[in-house]
Amino acid sequence: MTHSIPDAAETTPPDSATERPPDATTVVHHQNRPVLAARSLVFSYGNTAALRGVSMHLTRGEILAVTGPSGSGKSTLMLCLAGLVTPDAGEVRFGDQVISAEKEAFRSKLRRTDFGVLFQFGQLVPELTAVENVALPLLLAGVKRSSAITAATTWLDRFGVAEVAGSRPPEMSGGQGQRVAVARAMVTEPSVLFADEPTGALDALSGEQVLTQMVRVVREAGTSVVLITHDATVAAYGDREIVVRDGMIDGADHG
Amino acid sequence: MSTGHVLMGLLSTRERHGYDLKKDHDERFPAARPLAFGQVYATLERLRKKGHVEAVEIERVEGPDRTVYRLTGDGRAALAEWLSEVEKPSPFVSNxxxxxxxxxxxxxxxxxxxxxxxxxxxxxxxxxxxxxxxxxxxxxxxxxxxxxxxxxxxxxxxxxxxxxxxxxxxxxxxxxxxxxxxxxxxxxxxxxx
Missing domain, CATH: 1.10.287 (Helix Hairpins)
Known part of the structure; x- marks a missing residue:
């Protein structure tokens, strides 16, 4: 399944770079257009400010590590970016679309088609086998069962867990379960994968296997990744890092 | 870290000359500082005097003669003792x-x-x-x-x-x-x- 990504480069007014004849520089510029961007995001839980004016961007095919101490606001930032919560102020843009202004039904559809979300504990459905878990997003999107199972099997294989296709989550190791969860997040071939502490519950070597395979697969697929972590050894799998402290980006949006 | 023990460790697999040891060391430990030839030969000579290694033959090929060394029984015992000792955790006082x-x-x-x-x-x-x-x-x-x-x-x-x-x-x-x-x-x- 493939999806067309709304691209800011195709819809925004031409700037000096796009007005020049196409050349290598223009191509690079086009590829570096943000696939996802946030501007001045503010979000509070009651009286507690979680985000206090966060601006950031994610370019196509980039793995962006979002780090910061516990309670810094990094997970809230991910929830806003993925459209799981609506910011109190500011906007989230996916290509040319301001998704933070859209209704929940629209954002929900976006999460089924263009966004993949992965949490620390894979949140697999315990009653379903690995292959059924991975096929689930496709079935919810209306794909025929046989096609969904075939695609899910391929994705399990890409993550090196084909052997647990018929196993249920309680029968798998933590590392296997998390690889199945990444396969499920990737099965719709999303433009953006959101991963919140994806290896937080795993030992070092299992975490390394999950991350190594995840990075290899997203590089092949050209998927952009927002990797939320408090762990620098996990952030080091990214291309760039932003640090969230006290609900704000610490220093410049650097990298 | 003792270069002597590292060289004895490399010699424990097979006898060889200093040039080979230097090459093997630098390939196996790419993060470490490469060994200088002078350091390898000086260390081998020190180990020979202590009886931990012995010269078994001199290889005569193109270029300079090369002395081939072998780990002795005493050397193997010293190596085993070194492997059983824990390294002192660094105090990290200089930061x-x-x-x-x-x-x-x-x-x-x-x-x-x-x-x-x-x-x-x-x-x-x-x-x-x-x-x-x-x-x-x-x-x-x-x-x-x-x-x-x-x-x-x-x-x-x-x-x-x-x-x-x-x-x-x-x-x-x-x-x-x-x-x-x-x-x-x-x-x-x-x-x-």
Missing amino acids: PLATKATIALLVADEATAADYLRRQRDAHLARMREYTRLKTDPQASIAEVLGADYAIAHLDADLRWLDTALDRIAALDRSLASSPPPTPDDKPLKDFS
């Missing part, structure tokens, strides 16, 4: 990062110290990315992976310290910002004399 941050606070202000720490954090993470790429390369040898793991763990310790230092300086900054303005009788804030 240029902490020194620099302290001096930044002394001569400038919290913002300068925090800016330095942030840039140091970026440099550390960039190095950590290099080691992460190295160890996740399917072609990486076990020696490279182990060396990268070690480097990453140490960089990670520094990074955790850098984060704590940034938190401390931010807290210091806030406490200064919330303190009442100094009266003419107050000492200057930066009087460390």
Whole structure:
């Protein structure tokens, strides 16, 4: 399944770079257009400010590590970016679309088609086998069962867990379960994968296997990744890092 | 770290000459400083005098003669003893990062110290990315992976310290910002004399 990504480069007014004849520089510029961007995001839980004016961007095919101490606001930032919560102020843009202004039904559809979300504990459905878990997003999107199972099997294989296709989550190791969860997040071939502490519950070597395979697969697929972590050894799998402290980006949006 | 024990460890698999040992060492331990030839030959001579290695033959090929060494029984026992000893944990008393941050606070202000720490954090993470790429390369040898793991763990310790230092300086900054303005009788804030 493939999806067309709304691209800011195709819809925004031409700037000096796009007005020049196409050349290598223009191509690079086009590829570096943000696939996802946030501007001045503010979000509070009651009286507690979680985000206090966060601006950031994610370019196509980039793995962006979002780090910061516990309670810094990094997970809230991910929830806003993925459209799981609506910011109190500011906007989230996916290509040319301001998704933070859209209704929940629209954002929900976006999460089924263009966004993949992965949490620390894979949140697999315990009653379903690995292959059924991975096929689930496709079935919810209306794909025929046989096609969904075939695609899910391929994705399990890409993550090196084909052997647990018929196993249920309680029968798998933590590392296997998390690889199945990444396969499920990737099965719709999303433009953006959101991963919140994806290896937080795993030992070092299992975490390394999950991350190594995840990075290899997203590089092949050209998927952009927002990797939320408090762990620098996990952030080091990214291309760039932003640090969230006290609900704000610490220093410049650097990298 | 004793170069003698490392060379004995390499000799334990088969006898060979100094040139081979240097090459093998540098390939197996890419993160370590390459051995100088002079250091290898001086160490082998020292080990020979102690009876831990012995010269078995002189290889005469093109170029200079090469003495082939073999690990002796005494050498094997010394090696086994060394392997059973734990290394003394480093005290880490000399920390240029902490020194620099302290001096930044002394001569400038919290913002300068925090800016330095942030840039140091970026440099550390960039190095950590290099080691992460190295160890996740399917072609990486076990020696490279182990060396990268070690480097990453140490960089990670520094990074955790850098984060704590940034938190401390931010807290210091806030406490200064919330303190009442100094009266003419107050000492200057930066009087460390």
